Amino acid sequence: MTHATTPPDLAPDYYLTNFRFLVDWVAARYNDLLDKDDLAFIQTFQQLDHPAQCLLVRLCSRKGPLFRQDKLRYPEVDSISNAVQTLLDAGLMQQHLPISLTELAASLTRHELLTLFEKPLTGLKQARKDVLIQTLAASHSEPQTWQNWTRNQLGEAWHLDHQAIVSRLLILFFGNPYQNLTDFVLQDLGLFRYENYQIDHRYRLFKSRDELEQYQQLVALRDALDGEHTIETLQQLGEQLPPVSDNERLQRRRARLCNDIAYKLERNGNHEAALQLYGQSHLPPARERRIRLLEKQQNYTAAWALLNELLATPANEQELQIARRMAPKIAKKLGHPLLPKTVGFIxxxxxxxxxxxxxxxxxxxxxxxxxxxxxxxxxxxxxxxxxxxxxxxxxxxxxxxxxxxxxxxxxxxxxxxxxxxxxxxxxxxxxxxxxxxxxxxxxxxxxxxxxxxxxxxxxxxxxxxxxxxxxxxxxxxxxxxxxxxxxxxxxxxxxxxxxxxxxxxxxxxxxxxxxxxxxxxxxxxxxxxxxxxxxxxxxxxxxxxxxxxxxxxx
Incomplete structure (x- = not known):
């Protein structure tokens, strides 16, 4: 028996069909949660002609917000310049906006930087791009337009920044920050197929704009947590957490983020701040980490009380296993007897x-x-x-x-x-x-x-x-x-x-x-x-x- 199938050929504008589906879906289910900017974007998008819609969706899936004319080539868009002009007229794209050196450098190659700033970068032809940017930053701090920065040597560039709105539409559709329009494509190609389950249109993941914004705030904080941090920046992330929510999904995501920030604080030696954040989480391993920190502080009485709470009401077997492993050491410190350990024969x-x-x-x-x-x-x-x-x-x-x-x-x-x-x-x-x-x-x-x-x-x-x-x-x-x-x-x-x-x-x-x-x-x-x-x-x-x-x- 074979289940092999030949992937279908996709229409040149397949991505536009998918984006329209997403927009229509969100507008039908979450119209009352969209603000004036969201609604204006959707209404303006729907009124664009086909080439302009194609270009807009293409650019929204790329890293922006600056897009160079010489980097835009889409066979299904007959005239890039006409599509750009349509977007400019509709207010969805801007031109001649001042941009920082960092924004400029993100759109330039290392060679282009050396060419445009030959004198300030004399003697640095072998340097890394980040070194070139640091050198220029000392004398080029004021934002300028693309044309001024490049002295019109690299053609036109346009500014498009609707990522926040598009990200919001994606979150409302998928209910998470991980999936995107690629999921449509994988299904279109037959690489992924999904069960034809019933979607309860009466049920919505987000019941208010406030819940949606809290969710986006949690996603942004989780992204900001990646990388190296000082104790001060970690504490700032903790202070930016949204309040406790009645929405179970929001509360679970908040609790996981509390655990993640607290663990980094713990690793950096700020045990008090870590304890405070672990105390805001109901998800493992919050109680385990609190017990370990209390033990480090030699507060064995508090550690023992929390350990017994964990032993009586473990969230799962993993938490129970770890608690049983910690118990002998803390019990010994307090002089408490322990029940003998039962060991299975393996x-x-x-x-x-x-x-x-x-x-x-x-x-x-x-x-x-x-x-x-x-x-x-x-x-x-x-x-x-x-x-x-x-x-x-x-x-x-x-x-x-x-x-x-x-x-x-x-x-x-x-x-x-x-x-x-x-x-x-x-x-x-x-x-x-x-x-x-x-x-x-x-x-x-x-x-x-x-x-x-x-x-x-x-x-x-x-x-x-x-x-x-x-x-x-x-x-x-x-x-x-x-x-x-x-x-x-x-x-x-x-x-x-x-x-x-x-x-x-x-x-x-x-x-x-x-x-x-x-x-x-x-x-x-x-x-x-x-x-x-x-x-x-x-x-x-x-x-x-x-x-x-x-x-x-x-």
């Missing part, structure tokens, strides 16, 4: 192996070496890691994962519902109980294979279609008991974000015995990661066949 084996090479002479990864040694015709061994079991989980969960419920889907390009990682994901989908019954009555095999057949190639957060072949699924369904799949799926459901990873590297199947085993491979110097340890402990607790192979080279 099978381990030591392997002394010779490195293997591929046809190009490169050393194979240790997991692949072990797989090749174990793999036989009657006992195939697959490098699966998180692709097989989580992929089967995605197929099993498919009907409920893509069920159209309030707040789950905001746009046609989602690989998962918006609440996938929220604590109430399962409780909001009572249909999951019906899927559980399939595992009990044996119908899960037919259900899984039917989903594979009907949904092949459709984007799913858990499914890697290039790995998840029908043959591998049939082999897994034959060898892995329903009781084991039930336990594995339930643990993923309990904490989807953390438990979708950490599964063992290899799975070896024994079709004749209808059995299997999972193997976590560790090379020299490698150790078991926390999420892997939690899975191994779970397997040991429930008698699911899993082991660790420690490899040393001979």
């Amino acid at each position: 099978i381990e084996q030591q392997l002394s192996l010779t490195p293997l090479h591929n046809e190009a002479g490169e050393i194979l990864r240790v997991e692949e070496v072990v797989r090749l040694i174990l793999n036989t015709e009657t006992a195939p061994c697959v490098y699966a890691e998180n692709a097989l079991l989580t992929g089967m989980f995605g197929l099993w969960l498919w009907p409920e994962m893509f069920r159209g419920i309030e707040g789950a889907f905001a746009n046609p390009f989602q690989a998962a519902p918006l609440d996938m990682y929220q604590e109430n994901f399962v409780s909001r989908r009572p249909g999951i109980d019906e899927l559980r019954s399939l595992l009990k009555n044996g119908d899960y095999r037919e259900h899984t294979l039917r989903c594979w057949q009907e949904k092949f190639g459709i984007t799913n957060h858990f499914v890697n279609w290039s790995f998840l072949t029908r043959e591998r699924i049939e082999l897994a369904l034959h060898c892995i008991p329903a009781s084991h799949l039930t336990l594995i799926f339930e643990r993923i459901l309990f904490d989807i974000k953390n438990n979708r990873s950490g599964l063992p590297d290899l799975i070896q199947f024994f079709p004749e015995q209808a059995s299997y085993r999972m193997i976590e491979v560790k090379g020299p110097g490698d150790r078991i990661q926390d999420n892997q340890q939690r899975w191994l402990d779970y397997f040991a607790q429930h008698s699911i066949p899993a082991e660790v192979a420690y490899v040393r080279w001979q």
Whole structure:
């Protein structure tokens, strides 16, 4: 069976069709959240002729705000100069605006800088571009027009700066700052296909302009956090956080940003400011970091109280695992007794192996070496890691994962519902109980294979279609008991974000015995990661066949 298709040819103005769709969608759903500048942009855009619309959308997808005439070449726009004039007349593009040296330099090559500023840069022909800019900044601080800066040597340049409006339209459409018009193109080309889920048009991610602006503020602060910062600039970012919101998505994003800023403050030695920001977050690892900071301050009583709160109400297994690891040291400081640690029995084996090479002479990864040694015709061994079991989980969960419920889907390009990682994901989908019954009555095999057949190639957060072949699924369904799949799926459901990873590297199947085993491979110097340890402990607790192979080279 083949699912290969030939990518379609795209129309020359495919991007304009997509942008029009986005604009119409946002205008229909969020018209009351758009301000006068947004509405004016949309109205003016819709009144432009076709070539001007094409050029505007092309430029909005490029880095601006300055665009040089000699850099604009689009075959589908017959006359760039006519399209530019239309945009100038409409007020969507400007000419002769004063620009800074930094803005100028961003639109020039190093060679062009040396040519335009030959005298000030004498003796610096081999210098980097940033050095040239620093040298010029001392004597060229006043903004000038492009024509004055370049003395009309490099043709015309125009100013277009609608990125803030376009970014706002994209956020309203996608509901996140990561997706963009590329998602349209990937679907147009057939590279990505999305489930035809129901979008609840009554539900809106943003209920007010204030929520939208707070979301944009959080996105901007997160972008500003990248790179190096002093304690002062980190504190300034913390002070710019918007207030606590009733909007759950806003509050989660705010809490994550609190954690990120606090961690950088902690790394820079400002523990008090870090504690204050961690205290504003309800998401892990805020409580863990607070405990560690209180411990550093030798405030063991407060650390112990917070640790016991965490042990009583952990957000997830990862937080609980870390808390149990911290408990003995703090308890010892306070003279408190601890319950004995329970340890599950995990099978381990030591392997002394010779490195293997591929046809190009490169050393194979240790997991692949072990797989090749174990793999036989009657006992195939697959490098699966998180692709097989989580992929089967995605197929099993498919009907409920893509069920159209309030707040789950905001746009046609989602690989998962918006609440996938929220604590109430399962409780909001009572249909999951019906899927559980399939595992009990044996119908899960037919259900899984039917989903594979009907949904092949459709984007799913858990499914890697290039790995998840029908043959591998049939082999897994034959060898892995329903009781084991039930336990594995339930643990993923309990904490989807953390438990979708950490599964063992290899799975070896024994079709004749209808059995299997999972193997976590560790090379020299490698150790078991926390999420892997939690899975191994779970397997040991429930008698699911899993082991660790420690490899040393001979």
